[in-house]
Amino acid sequence: MRNVQAVLAGFGGQGVLFAGKIMAAAALIEDREVSWLPSYGPEMRGGTANCSVCIGDDPIGSPLVLAPNVLIAMNQPSLDKFAASVQPGGIVVVDSTLVPDIPVIDGVNVFPVAATALAEENGYKGLANMILVGKAWAESQFCSEETLQAAVKKCVPAKRIEKLPMNLAALKLGIDA
Amino acid sequence: MAEEKIVFERPHALLPVVTNYCPGCLHGIVHRLVAETIDELGVEGDAVGVAPVGCAVTSVDFFGCDMVEAAHGRAPAVATGIKRVLPDGVVFAYQGDGDLASIGMAETIHAATRGEHITVIFINNAIYGMTGGQMAPTSLPNQVTQTSPYGRDVSTAGYPVRVCELLSSLDGVAYLERVTVDSPKNIRKAKKAIKKAFQYQIDGVGYSLIEVVSTCPTNWGLSPQDALVWMRENMLPYYPLGVYKDVVADGFANAAEAASARSAACPIAHPESKEEVAHA
Amino acid sequence: MAEKVLMKGNEAMAEAALRAGCRFFFGYPITPQTELAAYMSKRMPKVGGTYLQAESEVAAINMVYGASAAGARVMTSSSSPGISLKGEGISYMAGCDLPGVIVNVQRGGPGLGGIQPSQSDYWQATRATGHGDFQIMVYAPSTVQEMADYAYLAFEKADEYRIPVMILADGLLGQMMEPVVLPDSLDLEDLPAKPWATRGHKNERPHNIADSLYLTPDALEGLNVERFQRYDVIKRNEQRAETFLTEDADIVLVAFGASARIARSAVVEARSRGIRAGLVRPITLWPFPTDALEAVMGTAKAFLSVEMNMGQMVDDVRLASNGRVPVEFFGRTGGIIPTPVEVLEVIERINQQTSEKAGA
Numbered sequence: 001m002r003n004v005q006a007v008l009a010g011f012g013g014q015g016v017l018f019a020g021k022i023m024a025a026a027a028l029i030e031d032r033e034v035s036w037l038p039s040y041g042p043e044m045r046g047g048t049a050n051c052s053v054c055i056g057d058d059p060i061g062s063p064l065v066l067a068p069n070v071l072i073a074m075n076q077p078s079l080d081k082f083a084a085s086v087q088p089g090g091i092v093v094v095d096s097t098l099v100p101d102i103p104v105i106d107g108v109n110v111f112p113v114a115a116t117a118l119a120e121e122n123g124y125k126g127l128a129n130m131i132l133v134g135k136a137w138a139e140s141q142f143c144s145e146e147t148l149q150a151a152v153k154k155c156v157p158a159k160r161i162e163k164l165p166m167n168l169a170a171l172k173l174g175i176d177a
Numbered sequence: 178m179a180e181e182k183i184v185f186e187r188p189h190a191l192l193p194v195v196t197n198y199c200p201g202c203l204h205g206i207v208h209r210l211v212a213e214t215i216d217e218l219g220v221e222g223d224a225v226g227v228a229p230v231g232c233a234v235t236s237v238d239f240f241g242c243d244m245v246e247a248a249h250g251r252a253p254a255v256a257t258g259i260k261r262v263l264p265d266g267v268v269f270a271y272q273g274d275g276d277l278a279s280i281g282m283a284e285t286i287h288a289a290t291r292g293e294h295i296t297v298i299f300i301n302n303a304i305y306g307m308t309g310g311q312m313a314p315t316s317l318p319n320q321v322t323q324t325s326p327y328g329r330d331v332s333t334a335g336y337p338v339r340v341c342e343l344l345s346s347l348d349g350v351a352y353l354e355r356v357t358v359d360s361p362k363n364i365r366k367a368k369k370a371i372k373k374a375f376q377y378q379i380d381g382v383g384y385s386l387i388e389v390v391s392t393c394p395t396n397w398g399l400s401p402q403d404a405l406v407w408m409r410e411n412m413l414p415y416y417p418l419g420v421y422k423d424v425v426a427d428g429f430a431n432a433a434e435a436a437s438a439r440s441a442a443c444p445i446a447h448p449e450s451k452e453e454v455a456h457a
Numbered sequence: 458m459a460e461k462v463l464m465k466g467n468e469a470m471a472e473a474a475l476r477a478g479c480r481f482f483f484g485y486p487i488t489p490q491t492e493l494a495a496y497m498s499k500r501m502p503k504v505g506g507t508y509l510q511a512e513s514e515v516a517a518i519n520m521v522y523g524a525s526a527a528g529a530r531v532m533t534s535s536s537s538p539g540i541s542l543k544g545e546g547i548s549y550m551a552g553c554d555l556p557g558v559i560v561n562v563q564r565g566g567p568g569l570g571g572i573q574p575s576q577s578d579y580w581q582a583t584r585a586t587g588h589g590d591f592q593i594m595v596y597a598p599s600t601v602q603e604m605a606d607y608a609y610l611a612f613e614k615a616d617e618y619r620i621p622v623m624i625l626a627d628g629l630l631g632q633m634m635e636p637v638v639l640p641d642s643l644d645l646e647d648l649p650a651k652p653w654a655t656r657g658h659k660n661e662r663p664h665n666i667a668d669s670l671y672l673t674p675d676a677l678e679g680l681n682v683e684r685f686q687r688y689d690v691i692k693r694n695e696q697r698a699e700t701f702l703t704e705d706a707d708i709v710l711v712a713f714g715a716s717a718r719i720a721r722s723a724v725v726e727a728r729s730r731g732i733r734a735g736l737v738r739p740i741t742l743w744p745f746p747t748d749a750l751e752a753v754m755g756t757a758k759a760f761l762s763v764e765m766n767m768g769q770m771v772d773d774v775r776l777a778s779n780g781r782v783p784v785e786f787f788g789r790t791g792g793i794i795p796t797p798v799e800v801l802e803v804i805e806r807i808n809q810q811t812s813e814k815a816g817a
Contacts, residue, residue: 035633040488041488063635222657244668246553247519251516251519258526
């Protein structure tokens with residue numbers, strides 16, 4: 001997929017903004033046009049959080065994605081909110097541990113991944129977001145795998161560098177899921 | 178011919194211009210005291226004064242040091258900006274009661290609580306002079322002004338603000354004194370206070386404010402002499418003269434040290450005490 | 458070339474300001490500009506600068522006024538309601554010819570309004586930032602790169618013309634991340650000398666005064682006339698606009714900032730449907746880039762101003778057109794970002810009208 005219009009959505013604290021940053025960082029490494037836009041304001045406080053990521057070859061117009069071709073949904077309200085807006089041919093990656101009601105969407109490939117359960121089983125608590133990004137990458141190939149790993153390295157802050165191997169392992173788990 | 182000896186002259190920091198103050202106004206005396214202080218401390222070249230909106234608005238043309246005219250009430254904020262750029266400069270704000278204690282109260286309180294290293298000269302004459310005699314935040318109960326024609330009714334207009342008392346509770350403040358300039362003796366006391374306030378700034382002791390209880394013969398409708406009498410009889414009991422805070426006299430090197438002593442029981446304000454415990 | 462990094466618009470403006478030699482920042486928290494202040498609070502102490510959270514927007518702009526009078530490169534930032542409070546200080550800065558950079562990361566209004574992106578302070582920025590006869594320069598970046606570039610340039614222009622300069626952004630641009638190449642850091646030693654500054658005369662010159670009070674009408678009129686002569690120079694030399702596919706355009710969209718990004722997408726889509734659309738994107742809102750509009754006046758059959766407000770810049774498009782070319786408006790307000798599809802529909806309607814007229 002050359003032109004990505006992604007929405008990543010979930011509860012605040014699940015790391016959807018961080019996951020979006022990894023996609024954006026990957027695009028930067030490959031010198032693509034890219035934008036990342038978070039939702040902001042009171043809705044972030046304990047409520048839902050989401051971000052839009054656009055990757056392309058032409059300058060990004062609106063950074064706000066209204067019709068995504070990649071949707072990562074980490075909770076039920078997010079899936080309910082964005083499912084109908086996904087473009088035909090698009091992909092939806094859902095954390096099936098947390099989202100019980102996953103609809104069939106015409107013309108859209110829906111990939112349920114039990115990301116939260118997988119993360120906990122493997123000792124990567126809190127890294128369900130990385131698993132889902134890995135899966136979304138595996139289904140959309142928006143960059144090379146090396147680039148994706150480099151992006152993770154770039155986004156994990158220096159003071160949490162000990163978490164980098166876990167992040168990369170969780171990413172791989174998602175890629176293979 | 179006998180040798181001539183100069184016994185009295187205009188301070189260098191006061192420019193040889195005619196002021197536009199009314200006959201009997203005390204601004205001239207206070208200006209002179211500020212200028213004498215600047216001369217004696219030798220800081221005219223490093224001084225930046227901030228003028229208010231009010232009668233002293235034109236004082237930018239009277240003081241010989243660099244001068245900045247602030248919007249109404251904003252002199253402490255403007256002085257803050259200047260002092261942060263020129264930490265070695267000597268920055269003073271010269272403000273009246275409406276400017277300082279009404280429209281600029283937020284700026285006054287916050288400059289004081291931040292402990293800005295500035296000196297504020299506050300002229301309290303219980304009335305708005307420049308706009309023609311309206312009720313001020315420091316107008317006394319029952320005082321007749323253009324906008325309190327039946328006398329200040331405290332049940333609707335509230336009570337006057339005692340600025341020194343109010344600011345004395347703030348940790349950033351180093352020195353507060355209320356003075357007046359109605360007699361040679363009081364003028365000498367006022368001069369001493371103003372000079373000390375400037376000296377504290379130069380020595381990094383902290384924020385200081387000198388309140389000068391003053392008159393407004395024109396808008397009070399009294400002769401200059403009668404205005405002084407009215408001030409002594411009515412204002413001084415409401416606004417007693419004296420020192421309201423002096424951290425050095427209290428035995429501290431500066432306002433920060435005094436504030437630290439006051440908050441001794443608060444752990445987060447004293448991370449060093451935790452270390453002491455750890456080392457013990 | 459310097460490294461490309463991903464940054465939020467708010468942070469890019471802050472970093473660019475530091476690189477332009479800004480060492481003083483006075484602000485007050487408000488969404489959606491807070492990242493700028495937070496960035497400054499983190500970085501200023503590391504570069505020997507001052508970050509000060511003021512007690513109010515009013516105090517913040519007056520601290521800017523004082524710091525500018527003392528000769529420093531100084532910045533404040535806020536969002537719409539806070540800019541209203543800064544209006545007083547901006548007027549005083551203009552009256553004293555003090556430079557300074559003010560960032561407005563706009564949100565919807567009036568009143569408390571909302572916190573989502575808006576462009577509804579266009580009038581405020583270009584017409585009524587405060588009381589009195591004056592203008593400020595206004596840059597309207599439309600990418601994170603431009604937010605860095607124009608925040609940097611703003612300091613240079615502010616000093617050059619001794620004028621307050623505003624960066625008029627919005628919540629979308631402030632919050633989004635894009636790749637940006639940051640400008641090189643200026644050496645503080647290379648900043649322009651300011652002989653007019655009130656820094657203490659060191660007993661070497663007569664005293665300087667920063668003052669906007671002139672009780673004699675003749676004196677005040679004289680100064681205002683002189684200041685407007687300077688504004689004429691700015692109008693001649695400082696207009697900036699980007700044009701996109703305007704050479705043969707029948708329908709010329711005019712849009713700035715975030716809405717220009719959407720307008721551009723709509724133009725691309727319109728072209729793919731055979732409609733000759735183009736875009737003039739004002740980068741300076743004051744001075745308004747009338748030259749760029751004049752350049753298409755002979756060929757354009759209609760202007761379409763696309764804004765995130767109820768129609769504000771459209772006034773300037775009408776003034777530029779002066780009746781020669783019909784001017785249409787499309788806008789969304791309240792924090793809603795228009796979509797390219799909505800804009801395309803308007804382009805198609807105008808295209809139909811102009812072709813009918815041509816055929817009649």
